Amino acid sequence: MEKIKLEIVTAEKLIYSEVVDSIVAPGITGELGILPEHANLVTILDTGVLTITKDGEETDMAVSGGYMEVQPHSVIILADAAERADEIDIDRAEAARARAEEAAKNVGDLDAQLAAEAALKRSLTRLKVAKKRSNRPRKPAQPIA
């Protein structure tokens, strides 16, 4: 079966580098599904959930905007920030959400309001990805021998 080499990088570090089956990315105009042999494409990413399928198993990541370059067998995502579910600090995201909601009430300053809306979207995306993780059914505990 054909695969895709996926690399996710930020300005600071390499976040993810694996050979995967498919990707669903938050494109600026909606979700973009990428399978092997996809046509060449460069696009802007929105803040949202990135879903990676590898060996039939799905992993979600929170992505905070950036660019995606697609070639038939490779995808590079240059993200402003990206976190896997298990890397997300839920308390921090809740605090960021509360701050952003408060800042969004400052209706007089358009720039501040846009910044607050972007921060709100980042925090809600992180909470969505982190909560999906905690809702996932766990394996039953092993009996102690």
Ligand code: ATP
């Ligand atoms: P905050 O106000 O909490 O810093 P933010 O949305 O302004 O949130 P970003 O500027 O998007 O944060 O990210 C800065 C760095 O912090 C990035 O490396 C990002 O991965 C990380 N980060 C932000 N929020 C969280 C979180 N809730 N859990 C884990 N890492 C986070």
